[in-house]
Every structure is written in C-alpha cells, then in structure tokens.
Amino acid sequence: DAGVTQSPTHLIKTRGQQVTLRCSPKSGHDTVSWYQQALGQGPQFIFQYYEEEERQRGNFPDRFSGHQFPNYSSELNVNALLLGDSALYLCASSSLAGGPRPDTQYFGPGTRLTVL
C-alpha cells in the first residue's frame, strides 16, 4: 500500500520563474491538501482539492494555484516566484467520501523549493 508521494524532492528556481510540484495521494484517498512549511515554522494551509475542485483555500495569493486529476493526484503551481516562496511544500491526503476518518491527513515527504 503506497503512501503519499511527491516529486521532485528538491528544486532550485530563480525569482520570477514558475514551478510545478506534484503529489500522489495514499491509495484509497480522494482528497489532497497542500501546505507550505517555512524553516522552523509549522505548515501553513494553502488549499485543498476534492473531486477535481478547490474546496478550501488559505491566505495565499493567486500566484498559488492547483489542480487535481481524475486519478486524485494533484499539482501545485506557483507563478512569479519570490525569495519568500522558499520553503518545504507538503501535500497531505485524506478520504472525504465514505472514509471513517475524513479529517485525518497523511503527509508526503515534501518538495524543498529554493528560490534564488
């Protein structure tokens, strides 16, 4: 039973560029949430996708966008990168439809993004 996977592991970009991060949820899960974790901080909620739609969004600018595919995998896109976007980006999966624990999220290993 595969857990949550993310790619790539590390990424280096320069200011102004665009980046796409990918997440595959745990087997049987239908919901993906994305978090940004700055160094030494707790994860901050970016948004959540269910049934290929964004159902919740945190306090992040429109430069942050996402997508969910029919197989439940998800992408996080960040445009016009800023130095402050450097962080660990975590995705977490859960099961909203029919699961006994819709509020329990399991995290992937994260993508470390460095913006120079």
Added chain:
Amino acid sequence: GENVEQHPSTLSVQEGDSAVIKCTYSDSASNYFPWYKQELGKRPQLIIDIRSNVGEKKDQRIAVTLNKTAKHFSLHITETQPEDSAVYFCAASTQGTYKYIFGTGTRLKVLA
C-alpha cells in the same frame, strides 16, 4: 482569525522522564486535534489524535488531553527515549473544512 499557539518551543528532558507540550486554539468550532512528529528532513507523521467528544486518549507512552472549555489540548509522552527526539506539531481542524491550523512546533530533545 484562526490561530493555534504551542508551548514550549524547545524542551529538553532526561531519558525516562515525561514531556508535556501544550496548545491553545482560538476557533471554538474546532473539533479535531491531531499531533504530528517530524524528524529532521522527514515528513510529519501522525502520532495521535483526539476529537472534541473525548477528553483524553492514550496510546502506549503517548496521551493527549483536551479541555474544550479552555480551548487547549496537550501531548504527554512518558518514559521518554532518545528516539522521541524530534519536532512535534499540534493542529486543529474544524468539521467540514478539514484544513489544519498548525502550531509553531516544539523541538523535543531527550538526553541519554
């Protein structure tokens, strides 16, 4: 807005002693409170959780208590071991939103 405060930010204990980490949440509609352990360079791992209809939950050396009136919850680790050393995060979630508001983390060091 929604907020979760976590204390202390760092905690050092001797092996075998107990460790307690406390969190306070602001949203009275919060009803689910997970705790995650994050080792250096690794993913956050769920170690225990509690729902608002329960006051206490225990799993071997780990326990969590919830005081809904005071809006705070705590993680208790007994008989600490060196492998318990990590950063611990509390979080709060509101039914229907399923988004987590995390605390700022506690770095626990268990000294052998």
